[in-house]
Amino acid sequence: MNIFGRGRRKGNGSNGNGAVIWMKDIRKVYGAGKVHVEALRGIDLAIAKGEFVAIVGPSGSGKSTLMNLIGCLDTPSGGEYELAGQPVEGLDPNALADIRNRRVGFVFQSFNLLPAITAFENVEMPLLLGGVPKRQRRRRGTELLERVDLADRSHHKPAELSGGQLQRVAIARAMAMDPDILLADEPTGNLDTSSGGDIMSLFSALHETGRTILVVTHDKALSRRASRVVEIRDGLIESDQKSATDSSPPA
Ligand code: ADP
Numbered sequence: 001m002n003i004f005g006r007g008r009r010k011g012n013g014s015n016g017n018g019a020v021i022w023m024k025d026i027r028k029v030y031g032a033g034k035v036h037v038e039a040l041r042g043i044d045l046a047i048a049k050g051e052f053v054a055i056v057g058p059s060g061s062g063k064s065t066l067m068n069l070i071g072c073l074d075t076p077s078g079g080e081y082e083l084a085g086q087p088v089e090g091l092d093p094n095a096l097a098d099i100r101n102r103r104v105g106f107v108f109q110s111f112n113l114l115p116a117i118t119a120f121e122n123v124e125m126p127l128l129l130g131g132v133p134k135r136q137r138r139r140r141g142t143e144l145l146e147r148v149d150l151a152d153r154s155h156h157k158p159a160e161l162s163g164g165q166l167q168r169v170a171i172a173r174a175m176a177m178d179p180d181i182l183l184a185d186e187p188t189g190n191l192d193t194s195s196g197g198d199i200m201s202l203f204s205a206l207h208e209t210g211r212t213i214l215v216v217t218h219d220k221a222l223s224r225r226a227s228r229v230v231e232i233r234d235g236l237i238e239s240d241q242k243s244a245t246d247s248s249p250p251a
Pocket residue numbers: 030031037038039057058059060061062063064065066
């Protein structure tokens with residue numbers, strides 16, 4: 001199944017090792033003085049294009065901090081980070097905004113949809129921000145909602161949708177600009193098992209189309225789908241293991 005199928009994108013810049021996400025000694029300190037928190041204490045991480053990585057670890061270990069840095073929602077206190085072969089540090093705010101809108105899609109535990117507008121309008125939002133003309137927005141938005149099996153809910157507002165439906169809208173929105181990288185922070189954390197399973201299937205389908213996927217999860221069923229599991233503890237990588245089993249979903 002190739003529900004988010006698309007043409008392959010040309011290769012990008014390079015840090016010499018082909019990694020799409022490359023970090024060296026990344027640190028993040030929140031606050032200052034006595035109340036400061038060292039959320040990340042020296043992360044080395046290289047993720048190749050097309051990997052499906054689960055990030056696991058106890059609450060407070062720095063998983064969300066790491067995801068926010070990877071997605072350029074926040075900046076590190078130290079260390080080097082290259083996204084698609086480009087050092088992020090040197091980028092101006094416009095370039096960063098462009099990365100956030102075009103290169104990376106985000107999915108959050110709490111969905112983060114805009115409550116006052118419909119499912120369709122939420123999915124359309126990144127396209128609007130990206131300057132996509134109306135006719136194309138309409139076509140792309142409709143396609144995306146069909147792919148997450150919500151064509152019949154496109155004119156509903158978030159308050160009228162279930163948790164699983166909200167997360168599927170959020171995934172459609174994250175994929176609107178056809179990003180290479182999908183970041184999801186505990187995407188099934190607020191869902192029942194069955195809705196969580198639908199979300200997992202969508203990630204697997206996206207992985208099959210060549211996207212690079214990073215998912216923070218406590219959900220063993222979700223981490224089992226990943227091709228690699230990175231465990232964070234106290235702001236450091238505690239273990240980093242390629243999955244022994246095939247990561248493709250059962251036939
Ligand atoms: P996780 O996602 O693994 O639960 P987080 O990355 O959210 O962990 O948090 C890591 C540490 O950084 C925790 O001690 C948390 O309290 C702290 N922290 C996270 N965000 C902030 C913030 N904006 N200001 C201050 N401390 C923060």
